[in-house]
Amino acid sequence: MIRFENVSKVYPSGVQALKHINLEIQPGSFTFLVGPTGSGKSTLIKLLFREELATEGNLWVFDKNIELLSPSEVPRLRQQTGVVFQDFKLLPQKTVWENVAFVLDILGIPKAEQKKRVQGVLELTGILHAKDFYPRQLSGGEQQRVSVARAIVNKPPLLLADEPTGNLDPDTTWGIMKLLAKICKTGTTVLVSTHNHSVVERMKHRTVKLDTGSIVADSGQGVRTLGK
Amino acid sequence: MIRFENVSKVYPSGVQALKHINLEIQPGSFTFLVGPTGSGKSTLIKLLFREELATEGNLWVFDKNIELLSPSEVPRLRQQTGVVFQDFKLLPQKTVWENVAFVLDILGIPKAEQKKRVQGVLELTGILHAKDFYPRQLSGGEQQRVSVARAIVNKPPLLLADEPTGNLDPDTTWGIMKLLAKICKTGTTVLVSTHNHSVVERMKHRTVKLDTGSIVADSGQGVRTLGK
Amino acid sequence: MASETHLPRQMLYTLQQSSQNILRSPLMSLIVVSTMLIALSTLGFLLLVMSDLNHMSDEMATQLKIVVFLDDQQDIDKIAGDIEAISGVKQPLVKVDREQALEMMTQDLPDLKEILETDNPFPASIEVAVTSIELMDDVGESIRGLVGVEDVQFNQELSYQLEKVQNSVQLVGAILAAVLILATLAIVVNTIQLAVHYRHTEIEIMRLVGAPHWFIRLPFILEGLIFGLVSSVLAAVLLLFWRVVPYAQLRQWLGFLPLSDSLMPILWISGLLLVAGLGVGSLGSLLAVRRYLRLEV
Amino acid sequence: MASETHLPRQMLYTLQQSSQNILRSPLMSLIVVSTMLIALSTLGFLLLVMSDLNHMSDEMATQLKIVVFLDDQQDIDKIAGDIEAISGVKQPLVKVDREQALEMMTQDLPDLKEILETDNPFPASIEVAVTSIELMDDVGESIRGLVGVEDVQFNQELSYQLEKVQNSVQLVGAILAAVLILATLAIVVNTIQLAVHYRHTEIEIMRLVGAPHWFIRLPFILEGLIFGLVSSVLAAVLLLFWRVVPYAQLRQWLGFLPLSDSLMPILWISGLLLVAGLGVGSLGSLLAVRRYLRLEV
Ligand SMILES: Nc1ncnc2c1ncn2[C@@H]1O[C@H](COP(=O)(O)OP(=O)(O)OP(=O)(O)O)[C@@H](O)[C@H]1O
Numbered sequence A, B: 001m002i003r004f005e006n007v008s009k010v011y012p013s014g015v016q017a018l019k020h021i022n023l024e025i026q027p028g029s030f031t032f033l034v035g036p037t038g039s040g041k042s043t044l045i046k047l048l049f050r051e052e053l054a055t056e057g058n059l060w061v062f063d064k065n066i067e068l069l070s071p072s073e074v075p076r077l078r079q080q081t082g083v084v085f086q087d088f089k090l091l092p093q094k095t096v097w098e099n100v101a102f103v104l105d106i107l108g109i110p111k112a113e114q115k116k117r118v119q120g121v122l123e124l125t126g127i128l129h130a131k132d133f134y135p136r137q138l139s140g141g142e143q144q145r146v147s148v149a150r151a152i153v154n155k156p157p158l159l160l161a162d163e164p165t166g167n168l169d170p171d172t173t174w175g176i177m178k179l180l181a182k183i184c185k186t187g188t189t190v191l192v193s194t195h196n197h198s199v200v201e202r203m204k205h206r207t208v209k210l211d212t213g214s215i216v217a218d219s220g221q222g223v224r225t226l227g228k
Numbered sequence C, D: 001m002a003s004e005t006h007l008p009r010q011m012l013y014t015l016q017q018s019s020q021n022i023l024r025s026p027l028m029s030l031i032v033v034s035t036m037l038i039a040l041s042t043l044g045f046l047l048l049v050m051s052d053l054n055h056m057s058d059e060m061a062t063q064l065k066i067v068v069f070l071d072d073q074q075d076i077d078k079i080a081g082d083i084e085a086i087s088g089v090k091q092p093l094v095k096v097d098r099e100q101a102l103e104m105m106t107q108d109l110p111d112l113k114e115i116l117e118t119d120n121p122f123p124a125s126i127e128v129a130v131t132s133i134e135l136m137d138d139v140g141e142s143i144r145g146l147v148g149v150e151d152v153q154f155n156q157e158l159s160y161q162l163e164k165v166q167n168s169v170q171l172v173g174a175i176l177a178a179v180l181i182l183a184t185l186a187i188v189v190n191t192i193q194l195a196v197h198y199r200h201t202e203i204e205i206m207r208l209v210g211a212p213h214w215f216i217r218l219p220f221i222l223e224g225l226i227f228g229l230v231s232s233v234l235a236a237v238l239l240l241f242w243r244v245v246p247y248a249q250l251r252q253w254l255g256f257l258p259l260s261d262s263l264m265p266i267l268w269i270s271g272l273l274l275v276a277g278l279g280v281g282s283l284g285s286l287l288a289v290r291r292y293l294r295l296e297v
C-alpha cells in the first residue's frame, strides 16, 4: 500500500524534516506515528498525498510512485485519501454540512446519496447538532470532529489522521479512535500521528516512532505497540 | 483578581455556551479548567479579555467590571493579560521573533530590552532555533510554543492558556506546564484549560470542571485536583 | 473532466457555489461590483460623449456654406436641381438671384450702387451646405464641374480649420478611449485578482481534499461572469439615466449647441460594456485562480 | 496615545512595519500600486489632453481675423498703433491700403476694375487677430470706438461657432474630468480596502494581543501614503515620457495642427496627481482599517 524508499525531505528553509526514511505499510493495517514535536510526523503524512514533494528517494502509494505523478493525476490520489489535518483546514465560508459534502460534490455523487452519507458520518463523529454552523462558530474539538467526518465520508481506501484528537477530551478521543479502528476493519489503511501515549498503549497497534526526521523505533508489522 | 457573577453567554447563533457562572479566582493562584469539548472553556477564557462579551451577569478582572469597559480601555486590559490561544493566532507575515516582540512593540519597550526578553522566552519555550522562521514553516507543536512565548514575554499579571499543550508530546507538555507553574510562583495569576488529565492529576492545582456551560465540579480555593 | 452524466449536476453545482460565494462575502462582492461598475460606466460615458461630440461637430459643419456663382444666362432652379443630386449636399439650398446680389453687395456703399444701377456686374448664386465637413472639397469640385456654374467659392481655410478641430477631437477621443479601455480592463482584472487572492486559503484547501482544477475554477469564472453581467447592466442603466435626466437638462441650458438627443449610441455602448464586463470578469477570475493552481506540486 | 518619549520610536516602528508589509506581500503591493498607477495616469492623461485641446483651440482662434476699414483720410500706421495697444490683440497686424484693396476686390472682375480705375470706392483696412476667441467681440467694440475707423467687420457667426466648439469641448472635458476624478478616487479606495480586507486576520490578531487602534492604523496609513507616492510619481514619469516620445512623434505627423509642446501642464498635473495619490492612499487605508476596528466589542 505504502512504501518509503530512502525518502528525505529538506524544506526550502533548509530544515531537514525527514532523513532517509524506509517504511512499508500493509493494506488494511492500522499504524500509529509518534515522536516529539517537530520530529517530522506531519511532513511524512504530507508526502503521502503530495501536499509536499520529497527531495530524495521514492514513495509508492496505491502501487504508484507518487513522486512521478503529473499535476493532473494528483486530485485522483487525494480523492482516494482521507486526511484529518492537524489544523483542520475547514472551508470557512461553508457550513459543517457543506464542508463534509464538498468531497462528495467533487466525486459527483447525487444529492440524495450525499444526504444519507453526510448525515451518517456527522452522527458517528457526534457533531450532527452543529451541521448548519460555520467553522468559526465551533469549539476547537468540534472543528476537529468535522475534519474527521470529512476525511471518512467517501470511504477512502487510505486514511491519514494528523493528531486527530489534540483538541478532544479523553472520552471523545476514545470515541474517535474506536471509529478509526472500525473503519480500518472495513479494509481501509489507517495511519494516525498522535502525542496521546495512553491511546497508543491501550490500542496495541503497530507504532512507528520518529525523532528529528529518522525512524528510531518500529513495533513491526505485527499489532503490538512499542514498549514505553 | 477574577470574579464571575451569574455570567451567561449566548452566541448569536443561539448556542448557550455558558450558563450562570459564579466563580472567583484569587490573585497569584493556578487554576485548571477542564471539561468535555464544547463545554464552554474557551468561551469562559474569551470573556476574560473581552474577545467576547457576556450576555448576562458581571465579570470583574483586575477589580474592574470589564463588561463596562469602553472600547478604548480594552487594549490596556489585553496588554495586562497574556493569552495562549487554542488556535495559536500567530501573525502570518511576521517571523517567530517578530511575533513575540510585537507585544513589546505595543508597550513601546526599547529594542535592546526587547532583544533580551524575547531571547529569554524563546529559550524557555525551546523554540529559539526557529526564531527567523514564519509560522507556516513550523510544526504544530512549534507554533504552539511560540504562542506560549508571546503570552509570557511581557510578564503579564494574568495569564490565560487555552489548551496550550494540545499539539505537544508528553515531555514538552511537562516542560511547558512547569514553566507556567514557575511563572505563577512569581505572582502571576494563571488559568489553564486542558484535556490532559494526567497533567491535571499530577500537578495538584485547583481544578474547575465545566459541562455544557455550567460548573459541575470545583476542587475549591485550595490546591487539590478533582477526584477523577 | 466531468463524465457526461455528471454534466447537468456539475452546472447546477457551479451555479450554486458561485451564488453562495457572492452572497456569503457580501462586502467583497460589493467592492468588486462597484469597482467594475465605476470603471465600466466611466468608459461608457467617455464613449457616449465622443459619439455626441462627433454628432455635434457634424451639425456645426453644415452651417458652413459653399457659394456657387452662376453664368448670367443660366436658369437658377435647374442648376439647383443638379446640385441637390450630388451626394453630401444638404437640403434646402439658398438661392440668390442677380438683383438680390446687387442689393447685398451695395447696401453699405450707396455711391457704388448708383454707379452700377444700370450695369449689374454681380452674378446669381446658390448657397450650399454639406452634411459633413470632410465633403466640402469634393462637393465643391463636383459643383464646379456642372454646366452653367461660373465659379465656386467657399472659405477653404476655415473649412480646413473646422475639419482640423473635428479631426483632432476625434483623434484625442480615440486615444482617450483606448487608454480608458485598457485601464478599465487592467483595473477590473486587478480587482478580481485581489478578491480571489482573499480566498486563496479556500482554494488551497479545495486542492488538498482532491478537487480537480476545473472544479475549483468553474465557480470562480461563473462568479466573474455574474459580476460582469451585473455591473455592465447597471452601467448601461446609469448611462440611460444620464441621457434621460441630467443630459436633457443640459441640452435645454445649452440650447445654442446642437446636442444630439438620440438614444442609439447608448445601445451600442451598452452592448460593448456587456461584452467587456463579461470578458474581463471571467478573464480576471481565470487568471487569478490559475496563479494559485499553478502552485500545484 | 504614545507618550512623548515614545514618539520617535513609534515613528520608526511605523515606518519599519509599513515597509515590511509592503515587501512581504509583494503580489498584493504590486496589484495595489499598478491599479493606482493606472487610475492616476489615466486621470493625468485626460487632464493633459484637455489642457492641450484648450491651447490648440486658442491657437486656432487667432487665425480668425477682424477686418477694420478706415476713413479715407487716416494714417494707417497711426491707427495700427492704436489697435496694437488694445489688450487681446495679437501682433503683428496686416495692413491693406486702398490700392491693395482695389486690387483684391477686382481681381476676378476685370470689367469692374476698368470702371473703378479712376474712382476707387474701397477703403484701406487692417486685419486684426485676437489671442483668444472670446475677446473677438470686445476687441471689435474697442476698435470701433477709435477715431478714424469707418467700419469693423468680422465673421461674427463663425466666431460664435468656433467659440461654441471651444466651450463645448471645455464643458465636456470638465465633466469627463470630474467623472474620472471621482472614479479614480472610488476605485483606489476600493482597491486598498480589498488589500486591507485581505489582512483582516492580522488586524484581528493585533487587536487581541492588545494593540491600540492608532498602533494598528498608523502602518496601514503610512502604507497607503507610500503606495500613493510611488504610483503618482510613476504616473508623472509616464506622462513625461508620453510628452517627450510618442507625443513628439504625433506633433510631427500632425504638423497641420497647432499642438502645444510645453511641459508646463505636466507640472501642475503631476502636483495634482501627487496630492490625489497621497490623499486617496491614506484615506482608503483609514476607511478600510476602521471598518475592522469598529467591530471592537
Ligand atoms: N512548510 C515548512 N517549511 C519549512 N519547515 C517546515 C515546514 N513544515 C515543517 N517544517 C519543519 O520541519 C520539521 C518537522 O515538522 P513536522 O510538522 O513534520 O513535525 P511534527 O512531527 O508534525 O511536529 P508536531 O508534533 O509539532 O506537529 C520541523 O522542524 C518544522 O519546523
Ligand SMILES: Nc1ncnc2c1ncn2[C@@H]1O[C@H](COP(=O)(O)OP(=O)(O)OP(=O)(O)O)[C@@H](O)[C@H]1O
Pocket: A130, A136, A137, A138, A139, A140, A141, A142, A167, A168, A169, B011, B012, B013, B015, B016, B017, B035, B036, B037, B038, B039, B040, B041, B042, B043, B044, B086
Ligand atoms: N463564535 C461562536 N459562535 C457561535 N457559537 C460558538 C462560538 N464559539 C463557540 N461556540 C459554541 O459554544 C459552545 C462552547 O464552545 P467553547 O469553544 O467555549 O468550548 P470548549 O470548552 O473550548 O471546547 P473545546 O474543548 O472543544 O475547545 C460550543 O457548543 C460551540 O459550538
Ligand SMILES: [Mg+2]
Pocket: A041, A042, A043, A086, A162, A163, B139, B140, B141
Ligand atoms: Mg505535526
Ligand SMILES: [Mg+2]
Pocket: A139, A140, A141, B041, B042, B043, B086, B162, B163
Ligand atoms: Mg476550546
